[in-house]
Structure formats: structure tokens, C-alpha cells
Amino acid sequence: MAEDLLLAKAEKKAYRLLALRAHSEKELRAKLRRGGFAESVITRVVERCRGLGYLDDGNYARQRARELAVNRLAGNRRIAFDLQERGIPEELSREVIGEIRGEISEEEAIGRLIRKKVKGMAVVAMDDRQKTRLARSLAGKGFPAGLIFKKLKGSKGEEVHDDDGE
Known part of the structure; x- marks a missing residue:
């Protein structure tokens, strides 16, 4: 009883x-x-x-990964770490991240995040200190260093744009 x-x-x-x-x-x-x-x-x-x-850990992982990828613009490493901390198996985590990246690629997410952080300023106009701070912020969001440097060096005086020109 x-x-x-x-x-x-x-x-x-x-x-x-x-x-x-x-x-x-x-x-x-x-x-x-x-x-x-x-x-x-x-x-x-x-x-x-x-x-x-x-x-349902599968549905939960999908919801959480979508929230992080689309709304918070997090990189794959950050999403994987977050899901791992919440007890989601690594295999399921990889599967879910792959699904979510069909909606918004990591490159598109970092482009949006850079635009949000620099607020219309051209990346090339930033001094080294500002670029370093931005790179650290992007790394903290889980983006790989190679992609960060590609995006920061990729803008030649213009604003950072997504692949679709937005």
C-alpha cells in the first residue's frame, strides 16, 4: 500500500x-x-x-536540437554537447543533427549569427580585437574553427551574407 x-x-x-x-x-x-x-x-x-x-528521447532530441540550431543558431558541437549532457545517446544525437542541418546548414547559421552580432558592420572594417572577440563567441556557440575563419575572411568589405544572398 x-x-x-x-x-x-x-x-x-x-x-x-x-x-x-x-x-x-x-x-x-x-x-x-x-x-x-x-x-x-x-x-x-x-x-x-x-x-x-x-x-520519448528521440522526439525530445529533435525538439532540443531544432531549438538550438534554428532559434539559438548553435553549431553542431554545441548541439551534440547539449544533447549528451541531457542523456541522449551519441548515435541518436548525430542522426538528429543531420536531420536538423537539412533545415538550416551550419554555414547558414554562422552567417546569420555573424550578421546579428556585427549589426550591419562589414567584418573587414572590424579591428583585430573585435574579430578575435567575435571568433571566440562563435567558437563558444559550437562552430568549428575552420568555418569561423572562412566566414570571417570570406567577406571582402561587404556585409556577411548567407549563400542565398540574404
């Missing part, structure tokens, strides 16, 4: 957490653990949530 009450309480907490936002299985387990629930109860709750379709 006591275990049934604990199970009901844990399920209620899990449903409340999942109603607020999507979680990965690792995140949900950690939050239930912090709530003081036993591992056996947590496992049953996670299985139930998965069975009901409330907990």
Missing part, C-alpha cells in the same frame, strides 16, 4: 514536470531522484511515461 502511494506521488510529480516542458529520460530520473523516490519507483514511473508517449 505504501509503495502504491509512493508510486502515485512519483507519477504525479513526473506528469507535472512533463506538463511544464519536455524532458529526457535522464533529466526526469534525476529530478525524481532529487525528490527522494526509490530507484525501483523511478523505473516504474519512467516506463509508464514512456508507454504513454509522454517521454
Whole structure:
């Protein structure tokens, strides 16, 4: 009887957490653990949530990667690191990043981010200190050094544009 009450309480907490936002299985387990629930109860709750379709690491990874790639303009390394931290397997992470890059390429994302950061200023007009600061910022967003330098050196006095000329 006591275990049934604990199970009901844990399920209620899990449903409340999942109603607020999507979680990965690792995140949900950690939050239930912090709530003081036993591992056996947590496992049953996670299985139930998965069975009901409330907990799906594949869908969660796609949503999270899309948020990072499209809205926050993050590079592949940053997305992969974020998904790994949230307990998404590396293979699934690579698959999801590949899907998302069909929507917005890493090169297009870095172009948009550079335009956003320089606010219409030509990259060639920036001094070395400004370029270094921009390069560090882009590296922190998970873009590879080669792509950063290509984009920063690629603009010959004009604003940085995406491949489609926007």
C-alpha cells in the first residue's frame, strides 16, 4: 500500500514536470531522484511515461536540437554537447543533427549569427580585437574553427551574407 502511494506521488510529480516542458529520460530520473523516490519507483514511473508517449528521447532530441540550431543558431558541437549532457545517446544525437542541418546548414547559421552580432558592420572594417572577440563567441556557440575563419575572411568589405544572398 505504501509503495502504491509512493508510486502515485512519483507519477504525479513526473506528469507535472512533463506538463511544464519536455524532458529526457535522464533529466526526469534525476529530478525524481532529487525528490527522494526509490530507484525501483523511478523505473516504474519512467516506463509508464514512456508507454504513454509522454517521454520519448528521440522526439525530445529533435525538439532540443531544432531549438538550438534554428532559434539559438548553435553549431553542431554545441548541439551534440547539449544533447549528451541531457542523456541522449551519441548515435541518436548525430542522426538528429543531420536531420536538423537539412533545415538550416551550419554555414547558414554562422552567417546569420555573424550578421546579428556585427549589426550591419562589414567584418573587414572590424579591428583585430573585435574579430578575435567575435571568433571566440562563435567558437563558444559550437562552430568549428575552420568555418569561423572562412566566414570571417570570406567577406571582402561587404556585409556577411548567407549563400542565398540574404
